[in-house]
Amino acid sequence: MADPSSYRPKPGQIPDSPGVYKFRDEHRRVIYVGKAKNLRQRLANYFQDLAALHPRTRTMVTTAASVEWTVVSTEVEALQLEYTWIKEFDPRFNVKYRDDKSYPYLAVTLGEEFPRVQVMRGAKKKGVRYFGPYGHAWAIRETVDLMLRVFPVRTCSAGVFKNAARTGRPCLLGYIGKCSAPCVGRVTPEEHRELADDFCDFMAGRTGTYIRRLEKDMMAAAEEMEYERAARLRDDVEALKRAMEKSAVVLADATDADLIAVAEDELEAAVQIFHVRGGRVRGQRGWVTDKVENVDTSGLVEHALQQLYGEETGDSVPKEVLVPALPEDPDAVSQWLAGRRGSQVSLRIPQRGDKKDLMATVQRNAQQALGLHKTKRASDLTTRSRALEEIAEALGLDTAPLRIECFDISHLQGDDVVASMVVFEDGLARKSEYRRFQIKGFEGQDDVRSMHEVIGRRFKRYLQEKERTGEWEETPAPTGPVPAPQNDTTDPGAAPGQDPSASDGTAPDPDAEPREDDGRPKRFAYPPQLVVVDGGQPQVAAAKRALDELGIDDIAVCGLAKRLEEVWLPEDDDPVVLPRSSEGLYLLQRVRDEAHRFAITYQRAKRAKRIRSGPLDAVAGLGETRKQALIKHFGSVKRLKQATIDEICEVPGIGRRTAESVAVALASAAPAAPAVNTATGEIIEEDDGGTTT
Numbered sequence: 001m002a003d004p005s006s007y008r009p010k011p012g013q014i015p016d017s018p019g020v021y022k023f024r025d026e027h028r029r030v031i032y033v034g035k036a037k038n039l040r041q042r043l044a045n046y047f048q049d050l051a052a053l054h055p056r057t058r059t060m061v062t063t064a065a066s067v068e069w070t071v072v073s074t075e076v077e078a079l080q081l082e083y084t085w086i087k088e089f090d091p092r093f094n095v096k097y098r099d100d101k102s103y104p105y106l107a108v109t110l111g112e113e114f115p116r117v118q119v120m121r122g123a124k125k126k127g128v129r130y131f132g133p134y135g136h137a138w139a140i141r142e143t144v145d146l147m148l149r150v151f152p153v154r155t156c157s158a159g160v161f162k163n164a165a166r167t168g169r170p171c172l173l174g175y176i177g178k179c180s181a182p183c184v185g186r187v188t189p190e191e192h193r194e195l196a197d198d199f200c201d202f203m204a205g206r207t208g209t210y211i212r213r214l215e216k217d218m219m220a221a222a223e224e225m226e227y228e229r230a231a232r233l234r235d236d237v238e239a240l241k242r243a244m245e246k247s248a249v250v251l252a253d254a255t256d257a258d259l260i261a262v263a264e265d266e267l268e269a270a271v272q273i274f275h276v277r278g279g280r281v282r283g284q285r286g287w288v289t290d291k292v293e294n295v296d297t298s299g300l301v302e303h304a305l306q307q308l309y310g311e312e313t314g315d316s317v318p319k320e321v322l323v324p325a326l327p328e329d330p331d332a333v334s335q336w337l338a339g340r341r342g343s344q345v346s347l348r349i350p351q352r353g354d355k356k357d358l359m360a361t362v363q364r365n366a367q368q369a370l371g372l373h374k375t376k377r378a379s380d381l382t383t384r385s386r387a388l389e390e391i392a393e394a395l396g397l398d399t400a401p402l403r404i405e406c407f408d409i410s411h412l413q414g415d416d417v418v419a420s421m422v423v424f425e426d427g428l429a430r431k432s433e434y435r436r437f438q439i440k441g442f443e444g445q446d447d448v449r450s451m452h453e454v455i456g457r458r459f460k461r462y463l464q465e466k467e468r469t470g471e472w473e474e475t476p477a478p479t480g481p482v483p484a485p486q487n488d489t490t491d492p493g494a495a496p497g498q499d500p501s502a503s504d505g506t507a508p509d510p511d512a513e514p515r516e517d518d519g520r521p522k523r524f525a526y527p528p529q530l531v532v533v534d535g536g537q538p539q540v541a542a543a544k545r546a547l548d549e550l551g552i553d554d555i556a557v558c559g560l561a562k563r564l565e566e567v568w569l570p571e572d573d574d575p576v577v578l579p580r581s582s583e584g585l586y587l588l589q590r591v592r593d594e595a596h597r598f599a600i601t602y603q604r605a606k607r608a609k610r611i612r613s614g615p616l617d618a619v620a621g622l623g624e625t626r627k628q629a630l631i632k633h634f635g636s637v638k639r640l641k642q643a644t645i646d647e648i649c650e651v652p653g654i655g656r657r658t659a660e661s662v663a664v665a666l667a668s669a670a671p672a673a674p675a676v677n678t679a680t681g682e683i684i685e686e687d688d689g690g691t692t693t
Contacts, residue, residue, distance in 0.1 A: 002026070004061045008047045014040040019071040020081045022089075023064040027465075030089035032060050032293070035078040037329065039069050054294035060093045075332035076339070083306040095295055095303045097271060097287035103133030106140045108153075108200055113189055114161070114182045115196035117144055117153050124311075131203045132275075132283040146239045148178040150214070151199040154192065155179065202240070204277060204315070211240055255279045257320040258308070259350075259359050262300050263366035267291055270370035271304045274362050277318075286369045302327035309340050317341035322350050322359055383583055384427030390584030391530070394576050395569065397556055401530035402426055406591040407458075407543070408534040409439075409450045410599035416607045417445070419454040420599035423528070424591050433526070436602045448538045455531070455546035462527055463550060528555060534592050536561040536575075537568050544570035560592045618665045619658070626653050630662070641666040 019039045023032040036042030046053075046061050053061065072078050086094050107120035111127020119137050124130060134140050144155065154161065156171055156179070164170050164183040174181035182192040202210055214237045221230035259274045268290055275283035287304065295303070301323045309317050317340045327333045330347055337345040350356040388400035404424045411417040423433035441453045531547075533539045540559035547555060558576075559568040565585065566575035578585035615637065616627050633651045634640040640648070640662075648659035 002062055002065050004047050004050070004064070007064070007066045009043070009067065014043050014069065015071055016040040017071045018073070018075050018078050019069050020078050020085065021067060021069040022085065022091075023060065023093075024066045024068070025063055026065040028066075030085070030091050031063060032091050032093040033082055033085045033089065035075075035082040037075055037078075039071070043067065043069070056093070056292060057294045060293070063093075075329050076335045079306070079329075079332055079336050083310045086306075087310070093292050095269075095289050095291065095293055095300065097289045097304060097307050103283075103285050104137040104140060105130040105132040106134065106144065106203065107131075108196055110193075110196065110200075114154050114192050117155050117196075117199065129200055130316075131200075133285050134283060145178075147199065147202065148173070149239045150210070150236045151195050151202070152178055152180040153196050153199050154182060156183075203282075211237060214240070255320070256315075256318040257322055257355070258318050259322045259355075259362045260301060260304055260308075260324070261359060261362040261366040262297055262304070262324055263363070263370040264291070264297065264300065265370070268370065268374065269300050270366050270373060271300065272362050272366040272369060273304075273308065274358065274365075275318075276358075284365075286365070288369065288373045297325040298327050301325055302333060305333060305337070309337060313340055314342060317345060319344075320346045320348075322348065322355060324349065324359070324363070384587070387427055387583035387587040390578070390582055391587065394567065394578055394584060395530070395556055395558055397529070399529065401528070401556070403526065403528040404530045404532060404591055405458075405528040406532040406534065406595040407451060407454055408592070408595035408599040409447045409454070410596070410603040411445060412603065412607060413445070416603055417450060418599060418603045418606060419450060420595050420602060421454070421458060422591065422595045422598055424587075424594075427587055429594060434598055436598070438606075447535065448542045451533055451535065451539045452542040452546045455533075455543045456549065459547060459550050459552055459555075463552075531555055531557045532588060532591055532595075533557070533559045534562075534595055535559050536566070540568045540570055560588050565589065615666050616662065619661045622658060622662065626651075626658075629653060637666070 016038050018035075018037050020033065020035045021039060021043060022030050025031050034042070046057065046067075050058050050062070070081065072081060085091075086096070090096070104119050104121050105124075107118055108129045108131075109116045109118070109127065110129050119140050120128070120130070132140070148155070152173075155173065156164070160171060161183050164174075164181075168184055170179065170181040170184050170186070173179035174184070174186070180187045180192055180195060182189065187195075198210065214233050218230050218233035218237065221227075221233060255276060256278070257276045259276065261272050263270045263272075268288060271287040271289075273285050274281055275285075287307070289300075289303075305321070305323075305327070317337055319341075321337065326347070326349060334345060334347045337347065350359050385400075388402070391397070392400045402425060406422050406424075408420050409417065410420070417439040419437040419439060421435040421437070423430045425433075435458070437454050437457065439450045439453060442449060531543060533543050536559055540557060543559075544557050547553070547557065557570055560566075561568060561575070564575075564577075565580075566577060567585075567588065568575045578588075616622060616630070629651055630640055630648070631637065634643060643663075645656065645659045645663050648654055648662055649656055654662075
């Protein structure tokens with residue numbers, strides 16, 4: 001625990017300008033980000049008597065080891081910079097909302113030549129227009145099914161679309177009139193895009209225009225005695241009206257607004273948002289958060305606005321935002337929202353009428369969401385706490401292992417040997433911290449040696465981070481050989497902004513100039529309280545030996561053997577047997593199984609990539625596009641191998657130097673093993689045209 005007076009800035013050193021400040025811990029990790037109109041006044045509040053501080057604020061300032069700030073010109077810039085840094089550094093003491101579910105959206109892929117209507121989840125993509133979010137995917141499909149009568153836009157996948165174009169036959173929707181069948185040329189790309197634009201306009205709330213136009217066409221067809229066409233138009237009008245009825249009118253027509261309500265107690269808060277477009281509720285979503293900082297309702301609203309609109313632009317930001325309490329600086333927030341939208345945005349508290357009544361409904365939803373969340377979490381927290389306590393008691397640990405790392409080795413008969421590292425914090429998986437390793441220290445199958453190498457590489461990186469941040473004066477000399485931490489690869493889902501070595505999988509040069517710490521989460525900066533290895537006594541001994549060689553003696557090690565689910569400790573001849581009903585054993589099994597899943601997934605992907613690789617992969621600078629151009633030009637790798645350098649240069653995009661590299665790579669490549677027809681046992685030979693006989 002640090003004393004805030006030890007890093008308090010000198011009097012007069014802090015400017016009285018608007019800006020954003022960051023608190024860092026002893027590891028130089030950013031733990032809190034805040035903004036202020038007056039930095040001097042705001043920061044002074046953190047360095048008063050600890051007894052006068054809120055308990056959460058007191059915990060933060062005693063965890064921190066330094067504070068720094070950045071001066072900006074306006075409060076709007078401070079708001080934007082604060083949001084950017086919270087997203088970048090993920091500070092542990094900032095309120096961060098998390099979705100209570102993955103909400104589906106109705107998406108139209110306007111960036112494609114033939115736009116497609118589909119259900120999408122996750123991060124929003126460029127060139128796609130979104131409507132929603134919806135509570136359930138089936139609600140989207142029901143709405144789309146009704147609207148395809150009037151707007152027969154493509155809904156099929158790329159594979160189905162290409163297959164229909166190849167065969168010249170549309171899918172079932174094309175036959176029943178719910179798709180305009182652009183795949184077979186029934187409509188031009190321009191006509192299909194016009195249908196997609198009309199679909200988007202209707203979903204955006206401009207419904208009256210299309211219904212009036214259809215009713216006018218229906219009356220005209222009836223007058224001309226085209227009764228079949230009139231009946232079809234009548235059914236189209238009914239379909240659109242039923243689609244509109246699925247989202248009831250709650251406000252006056254053409255009202256675009258988002259209503260945000262907050263329900264909170266001393267520890268947690270729930271936020272509910274209703275998206276109203278064209279006077280109708282077009283979407284609903286909810287967030288929950290732990291109140292890890294001292295924040296009131298206005299602060300919660302400001303954080304919600306930042307997360308809701310921080311990456312939105314244009315019409316995604318509505319004309320009006322209704323909130324239960326205004327942020328501390330409503331004018332700055334309104335200007336920021338206007339900048340995101342490109343026009344004026346009204347931020348206010350509803351006082352009367354329909355908007356106040358609808359806000360009461362949103363508030364009830366928030367209260368129910370908070371109550372449901374606390375009911376679920378109470379049982380979950382109790383179970384996880386009991387599991388961690390049982391593990392600590394069984395292994396003789398001083399405290400519960402709040403961070404557990406588990407390692408597993410995977411291979412296929414000694415080939416493609418890889419390892420995984422999964423992380424559980426407070427009994428929950430922390431997938432952004434998962435890591436993967438390639439075993440490079442030796443060839444062949446040796447799980448014990450592989451485990452020793454992986455543990456050594458992981459904790460050598462930890463010691464390098466610890467030494468670089470100045471946590472000790474002198475690095476203890478290892479007592480044995482330590483494998484170089486090379487070729488580490490990371491989980492694709494790892495958090496952005498990590499160590500630059502995460503991109504190419506190599507460790508930084510220990511002799512290189514140390515890089516200034518930026519406060520982002522590092523690959524191996526956080527030490528665990530417990531290391532679990534998948535295996536028995538040999539694997540545990542290898543892991544313990546790797547830690548001893550590095551001089552690390554404050555991290556517990558154990559192994560979980562699959563045969564009888566025994567827990568092995570270093571230097572113990574007999575295992576620890578936990579009861580089958582033990583929550584601690586169940587947690588260890590979950591950690592072990594997750595490490596196994598992550599390792600075998602990586603091993604299979606690596607093996608599949610190796611199988612798909614060919615001699616052209618060895619040519620430096622030859623990308624996938626030019627590889628395909630070469631194969632398409634010559635028809636097969638065999639014919640490409642027989643070509644001269646001048647003939648290879650004839651391929652568009654292939655220069656002479658590249659052609660020479662291709663020729664050398666193909667000439668030095670080992671001949672491929674002959675393919676065998678498993679049904680007949682015959683050897684299949686490739687002819688000059690690239691086909692097999």
